[in-house]
Amino acid sequence: MSAPRPRVLLIVAGGVAAYKALELVRLLDKAGVATRAILTKAGAEFVTPLSLGALTHDTVYSDLFSLTDEAAMGHIELSRSADLVVVAPATADIMAKAAAGLATDLATTALLATDKPVLMAPAMNVRMWEHPATRRNRAQLEADGVGFIGPDSGPMACGEFGDGRMAEPEAIRDAILARLKPGSAAPAPVGLMAGRRAIVTAGPTLEPIDPVRFISNRSSGQQGYAIAAALAAEGADVTLVSGPVALRPPAGVRTLHVETARDMLAACLEALPADVFVSVAAVADWRPAETAPQKLKLKGADAAPTVSLVENPDILATLAQPGPLRPGLVVGFAAETQSVEMHAAAKRARKGCDWIVANDVSGDVMGGAHNQVSLVTAEGVERWPRLPKDEVATRLAQRIAEAVNQSATVADA
Numbered sequence: 001m002s003a004p005r006p007r008v009l010l011i012v013a014g015g016v017a018a019y020k021a022l023e024l025v026r027l028l029d030k031a032g033v034a035t036r037a038i039l040t041k042a043g044a045e046f047v048t049p050l051s052l053g054a055l056t057h058d059t060v061y062s063d064l065f066s067l068t069d070e071a072a073m074g075h076i077e078l079s080r081s082a083d084l085v086v087v088a089p090a091t092a093d094i095m096a097k098a099a100a101g102l103a104t105d106l107a108t109t110a111l112l113a114t115d116k117p118v119l120m121a122p123a124m125n126v127r128m129w130e131h132p133a134t135r136r137n138r139a140q141l142e143a144d145g146v147g148f149i150g151p152d153s154g155p156m157a158c159g160e161f162g163d164g165r166m167a168e169p170e171a172i173r174d175a176i177l178a179r180l181k182p183g184s185a186a187p188a189p190v191g192l193m194a195g196r197r198a199i200v201t202a203g204p205t206l207e208p209i210d211p212v213r214f215i216s217n218r219s220s221g222q223q224g225y226a227i228a229a230a231l232a233a234e235g236a237d238v239t240l241v242s243g244p245v246a247l248r249p250p251a252g253v254r255t256l257h258v259e260t261a262r263d264m265l266a267a268c269l270e271a272l273p274a275d276v277f278v279s280v281a282a283v284a285d286w287r288p289a290e291t292a293p294q295k296l297k298l299k300g301a302d303a304a305p306t307v308s309l310v311e312n313p314d315i316l317a318t319l320a321q322p323g324p325l326r327p328g329l330v331v332g333f334a335a336e337t338q339s340v341e342m343h344a345a346a347k348r349a350r351k352g353c354d355w356i357v358a359n360d361v362s363g364d365v366m367g368g369a370h371n372q373v374s375l376v377t378a379e380g381v382e383r384w385p386r387l388p389k390d391e392v393a394t395r396l397a398q399r400i401a402e403a404v405n406q407s408a409t410v411a412d413a
């Protein structure tokens with residue numbers, strides 16, 4: 001006889017991201033997880049019980065006082081019918097009610113009545129997410145043992161930009177699967193980096209000339225994403241600050257999407273303190289001195305506009321500055337096309353960082369799957385063979401783990 005499928009009770013609340021809950025159900029089904037759904041009244045404004053029910057192959061529960069629902073399954077039984085309760089999207093409203101212990105509808109009653117672990121995937125406007133009330137509610141829920149995945153940062157349906165986008169369904173699925181593993185209802189991070197915090201930057205930055213044009217570079221973000229994933233696989237609490245790339249955020253990594261170098265610096269500073277900072281992003285050295293508010297127009301062959309450039313802030317040097325918030329280990333990347341190691345050693349001294357990973361980008365490295373790096377430390381230069389970017393990331397994560405384990409954690413400080 002085959003083992004019973006693990007079960008999730010999915011609460012879909014009333015946010016724009018509710019449509020992603022449908023994809024989540026599909027991904028869970030593919031992964032062998034059975035889903036039963038509760039749809040809040042507001043949630044039903046965004047997705048229909050019909051589509052949710054078609055994907056869960058089950059009744060969709062909505063009403064606390066429905067005789068039909070209660071006859072099919074009592075609300076207490078429903079709250080305990082799964083191995084894990086997931087709220088996706090978790091609105092500001094449902095977080096507030098759950099933090100206060102309110103039980104005003106079926107969803108909140110199930111959250112109060114359940115004896116199973118709860119995972120929330122918040123989704124809301126950036127101001128709502130940053131509001132002190134929501135921060136308080138999240139802290140209260142965490143203190144009550146509720147787990148969180150996301151939110152991510154990036155452009156929002158409301159036209160604003162910032163933290164508050166629901167984590168991608170694949171990332172939520174992975175977080176669910178990790179929690180459903182036998183003996184990991186409340187998974188404690190394991191690995192050489194458990195209890196350590198890391199900030200990784202990745203991708204290019206994009207510096208606007210006008211609303212439609214920009215200066216950028218060919219960085220794909222692959223190496224930075226792989227390093228963030230490798231550090232997370234070692235148990236680190238990783239914040240990935242990413243420029244615009246076409247990559248899926250790594251599972252288990254808090255990913256903040258930014259565009260300009262100045263936004264990237266602000267996001268990194270906000271993510272401090274950390275034990276490790278790995279600066280992989282290809283930050284644009286310069287940006288247009290002015291961004292035209294309207295699209296620049298063609299004015300004839302002799303009237304091409306001149307774009308004056310100013311220097312961008314130096315993110316690596318700023319994070320490497322001595323001070324109480326300086327991460328214990330600061331690692332920079334130096335992309336060079338000639339005299340790679342010489343330039344890297346000079347960069348290490350100039351920026352005040354501990355290590356430089358020097359990569360020769362004269363070939364197909366940018367956008368390619370392989371990387372050829374040398375690790376430049378105070379002790380000297382180590383040449384690594386040409387390796388897939390994932391393998392460079394794993395090796396570097398292991399070296400980082402060895403180094404930080406010789407010093408105190410941020411939490412210890």
Ligand SMILES: Cc1cc2nc3c(=O)[nH]c(=O)nc-3n(C[C@H](O)[C@H](O)[C@H](O)COP(=O)(O)O)c2cc1C
Pocket residue numbers: 012013014015016017040041042043090091092093094123124125128
């Ligand atoms: C168009 C629209 C979009 C909304 N999107 C969100 C959202 O993304 N996140 C959120 O917290 N609230 C959002 N709200 C507000 C919630 O729907 C509202 O707070 C509702 O009471 C939530 O109920 P629930 O938590 O029981 O599902 C939105 C409202 C509207 C009208």
